Amino acid sequence: MSQSFIKYKHLENLLSERIQNLYYEQLKHEIDEITYHLFDNTLIITIEGALTPPEQFLNANEHKKLAKQVREVIDRLIKPQIESSIEEIMNVEVVDFLCDTTIDTSRTGAIAILGLKPKDPPPKNGDRSPNDTIQLRSNVG
């Protein structure tokens, strides 16, 4: 495993810590897990267990529409904070940030389109194992 890969994993850890803190400080909610995948200039973030207990309660008690409304507001408030955390920690510009949550699965997915490449880019294919999280490849389609 190369030095740049280890460094990149460290950035992921810092970002996870920041996102967890955002949820905990503002919602007193502990998320289950966060996963990342980077390709080209796109960072994919998946947050499992994003829904707070009140939202889960609303959803379980025939108030799905209200639970959705609550989540839309929460996502709208959290979105710019995650965006600025990515910019600060990864030293990149986020030119677009797309985010959605499914109430029933309690999963949030986010796609950050990065404007500048990180100062310490992830290693080329030969430097890592296929199971490593970070990957660079060209667009298809």
Added chain:
Amino acid sequence: MDTNKAANPTRGQLERTLSQRIQAFYKERIGHQPSKVTCQLFDEKLAIILEDSITNAEELLLEEGQKDLAKKVRISLDDAIKPKLITLIEEILEVEVTDLLSDSTLETSRTGTIAVLANTPEVRNPESIPKLKKKQ
């Protein structure tokens, strides 16, 4: 489980087929073809990025200062497209889609979608699909 591994498409072929079919799907369903569709398989997920996904009608609403209405139109379109997109992905990848997360930015005309799959699709080169390590 597909035992005839050599008959399976490669990961790249599968991603290209998805991109082409999704591009055609948008043209057919809402009369607007995104200029570029990028598909990326990783772990048990699929990321889809659509460039120029916003229709002329939505752009016109934006130009006329009707941003809230344009947003409502986009949310409704994305919601209506979701189940059909799930069916299309399931048909091409031959795996169940267990979750589909999708969002659009009107200003950049970009749509991003993450499909969560029940399994990793069968491909000739499965080692090319990165497996994620969970972080917490």
